[in-house]
Amino acid sequence: MSTKPVIGTDKRLTERQDLWWLEPLLVAVVLTSFVIYTIWAVLQRSDFHFGPYTSPFYSIPFTSAEKLEWLPFSPAFLVIWIPIGFRATCYYFRRNMYRAFFWDPPACWVAEPKRSYSGERKFPFVLNNLHRYFWYLAVFALFFHIYEAGKAFFFEDGFGMGLGTLIMLLDVTFLSLYIFSCHSWRHLAGGCLNCFSKHKGRYTLWQRISQLNEQHGLWFWLSLMTVWVTDIYIRLLSKGILTDVRFF
Amino acid sequence: MSTVTFKVFRGDQNGGELQDYTVEVQEGMVVLDVIHKIQAEQAPDLAVRWNCKAGKCGSCGAEVNGKPTLMCMTRLDTIDTSKPVTVRPMKTFPVIRDLATDVKWNYEANKKIKPFAPAPNTNWVMFQEDVDRVQEFRKCIECFLCQNTCHVLREHGEKTGFIGPRLLVRTASLEMHPLDVENRLDMLKNEGGIGYCNITKCCTEVCPEHIHITDNAIIPLKERVVDEYYDPVLRFFRRLFGSKKRPELSQAADD
Missing domain, CATH: 1.10.1060.10 (Alpha-helical ferredoxin)
Structure with missing residues (x-):
């Protein structure tokens, strides 16, 4: 049986007339900027703390980054691999990564560079199958983000709320939505079952996660932006460039 | 009523090329209507697979301006007809003739x-x-x-x-x-x-x-x-x- 597409041998890139290149370009620019900023912020080892606020990059479980000054490397390295691993293996991120950075494909119905392709069958992309393990770790790390957001209410002069508190609250809210709308979590919570009627509780949970999961991409971007903004805001406060706004 | 140029793939398993057809179109037409009009008025030997014209039989898949779509569900008012509209067969499968592919x-x-x-x-x-x-x-x-x-x-x-x-x-x-x-x-x-x-x-x-x-x-x-x-x-x-x-x-x- 011949499966050879006769018109598949032509040299057309695409006949799409819309701005198909815009989305992968924007994704590549934003993600590259975020990665460069994160590397810079992690290597700084300073200005990650102001008053009750701590940058999410330096949210270390069971201790604080200040107590780890003696480490020969930035204490942020102790935790930063967890969100990096979780995001890098995320099903939504993979779609964007393959489109923007590997052009596999750059956009739908657009020709891609002719080279060997093994998808996610071989190293390194087969490691994406470890996503659920990063999900477990991300939930663990999230609790410490929530703890840091709670601490942001307790100023030197007592209980209060500032713009930094609000930003940190938004950060943990969007991080929670992102983590708990995860495809792997959806599967583990109930998607792996074939007979929902015998597991009513897990079926209800699966339905709720499925609703959240429909906006998984939105939660990905919002949580990325709020992490970014939170670190920038705390860094600017710490450097004395900005003054925190206190609501009460 | 306006006139639109359609560039339709004509060929078979040995290859082919796009041929221009100028068609008078009316409000509410879909791409499959245009292909049928070309068949009726200009190219009676144009091969196209179709059946229900309601998006339920899945027969009339093709690529309109590079986008895979059902021709019967692609209204002309959703595509830019100020420029020539390209209609090709599905790229992934071998062409039998013109817009009909072997699936x-x-x-x-x-x-x-x-x-x-x-x-x-x-x-x-x-x-x-x-x-x-x-x-x-x-x-x-x-x-x-x-x-x-x-x-x-x-x-x-x-x-x-x-x-x-x-x-x-x-x-x-x-x-x-x-x-x-x-x-x-x-x-x-x-x-x-x-x-x-x-x-x-x-x-x-x-x-x-x-x-x-x-x-x-x-x-x-x-x-x-x-x-x-x-x-x-x-x-x-x-x-x-x-x-x-x-x-x-x-x-x-x-x-």
């Missing part, structure tokens, strides 16, 4: 999927919540636009080690069926080639039935493959407490 590879690849296998003496009562997921997959009209769109088939021509999104949806409809006891995970990992899918979601974008192919079929199947082959902790617990799929019943069903 029989899909039916051959379908043979890799083990059929529905209920346990012996099955109680056939099912609850709606058990079949909701499967019913979404049953909406598929087998237009094969998703197969045409998938870059693994379209760009890399991987037709021996990968079954494509349509057949992954079919596998999902069987794997998630509450009464099925067959295990298709080995097929998915190996000859089904689910690992080739890198979740770029183009199949979902193109589905005329709006099936959430990637989120509801392919990713859940990938997770089931992870359960079986890439999660040693879960595998340990499954061996401890027993698999949910019962191979002995599956064997009995085969018999």
Whole structure:
């Protein structure tokens, strides 16, 4: 049986007339900027703390980054691999990564560079199958983000709320939505079952996660932006460039 | 009434080229109407496969301005007709003639999927919540636009080690069926080639039935493959407490 597409041998890139290149370009620019900023912020080892606020990059479980000054490397390295691993293996991120950075494909119905392709069958992309393990770790790390957001209410002069508190609250809210709308979590919570009627509780949970999961991409971007903004805001406060706004 | 130029592929398995046809179009027309008008007035030998003109038979798949679509569901007011409109056959499959392609590879690849296998003496009562997921997959009209769109088939021509999104949806409809006891995970990992899918979601974008192919079929199947082959902790617990799929019943069903 011949499966050879006769018109598949032509040299057309695409006949799409819309701005198909815009989305992968924007994704590549934003993600590259975020990665460069994160590397810079992690290597700084300073200005990650102001008053009750701590940058999410330096949210270390069971201790604080200040107590780890003696480490020969930035204490942020102790935790930063967890969100990096979780995001890098995320099903939504993979779609964007393959489109923007590997052009596999750059956009739908657009020709891609002719080279060997093994998808996610071989190293390194087969490691994406470890996503659920990063999900477990991300939930663990999230609790410490929530703890840091709670601490942001307790100023030197007592209980209060500032713009930094609000930003940190938004950060943990969007991080929670992102983590708990995860495809792997959806599967583990109930998607792996074939007979929902015998597991009513897990079926209800699966339905709720499925609703959240429909906006998984939105939660990905919002949580990325709020992490970014939170670190920038705390860094600017710490450097004395900005003054925190206190609501009460 | 206005005049629009259509560049339509004319050719067969030996090759071909785009030919220009100038057509007077009316409000409400779809691309398939234009192709029929060209057939009626200018090129009676123009080959096109069609049937229902209602987006339900899945016959008239083609690429309009580079986008895989059903011609009967593509209204002219949704595309830019100020420039020539290109109509080509589906790129992934061999051309029989003009806009008609040979899609029989899909039916051959379908043979890799083990059929529905209920346990012996099955109680056939099912609850709606058990079949909701499967019913979404049953909406598929087998237009094969998703197969045409998938870059693994379209760009890399991987037709021996990968079954494509349509057949992954079919596998999902069987794997998630509450009464099925067959295990298709080995097929998915190996000859089904689910690992080739890198979740770029183009199949979902193109589905005329709006099936959430990637989120509801392919990713859940990938997770089931992870359960079986890439999660040693879960595998340990499954061996401890027993698999949910019962191979002995599956064997009995085969018999």
